[in-house]
Amino acid sequence: MGFNHNDHYHPLLLDLLPPGPGVALDVGCGAGRFARRLAATGMHVEAIDRSGPMIDLARAAGSPGPGTISYRQADVATQKLPVEAYDFISCLASLHHVPFDTVTKLRDALVPGGVLAVLGLGRPSTPGDYARALVASPVNALARMVVYAGERLNGGIDPLPSAPIVETYPPMSRIRHDAARLLPGSKLRNLLFFRYLLVYRKEEDDHPM
Ligand SMILES: C[S@@+](CC[C@H](N)C(=O)[O-])C[C@H]1O[C@@H](n2cnc3c(N)ncnc32)[C@H](O)[C@@H]1O
Secondary structure, three states: OOOOHHHHOHHHHHOOOOOOOOEEEEEOOOOOHHHHHHHHOOOEEEEEEOOHHHHHHHHHOOOOOOOOEEEEEOOOOOOOOOOOOEEEEEEEOOHHHOOOOHHHHHHHOEEEEEEEEEEEOOEOOOHHHHHHHHHHHHHHHHHHHHHHHHHHHOOOOOOOOOOOOOOOOOEHHHHHHHHHHHOOOOEEEEEOOOEEEEEEEOOOOOOOO
16 A cells, blocks of 8 residues: 555544543545544544445454444535534545535534544645645655555555545645634644644534524
């Protein structure tokens, strides 16, 4: 599979889990690698993806426990979500497939005190964004070589089925603006490998209208 930018950031995302096992929603779960990491912490995980083959693949990998995983084929843009149901909601490289304001639905689906974590992709739009992309490129090439060599030595890895992918990403300036508007108090930081991390913690007294 090669060096995977999303998997690389799993530990950073797991650090954001609220205390206690709780219930999580992983949006655009793909092959279910992050859902399994959540279940390994004891969380009960609902994992959704628009792609049927991805859900089949994820389901086939089972759950490591002690938490459970329930996989469902669903489009987050059209799927109705329960209000105040999840302690943790994650979107790893999936939010750019849907309108950004889908985050309001995700915000409302959090219990008070719950956390929404978006590992997202955006187009560079400031000199700082471009400088970061420039630095990331050689580091990325090195990481890919190291992981590829390791996989060859271990006999290679089966390729994943293809999922619906969009190759255009919103500009970071718009993401920053919309995040501040729709998720007040959220924090957005740029990560090295072509990703941003957006974290929103729902206030204890913040209930949907
Ligand atoms: C780049 S992959 C990331 C998969 C996984 N989160 C990971 O980290 O490996 C994006 C995933 O989002 C899913 N996806 C795209 N649009 C979606 C939507 N509207 N609702 C739910 N999932 C969607 C795709 O099927 C794909 O599996």
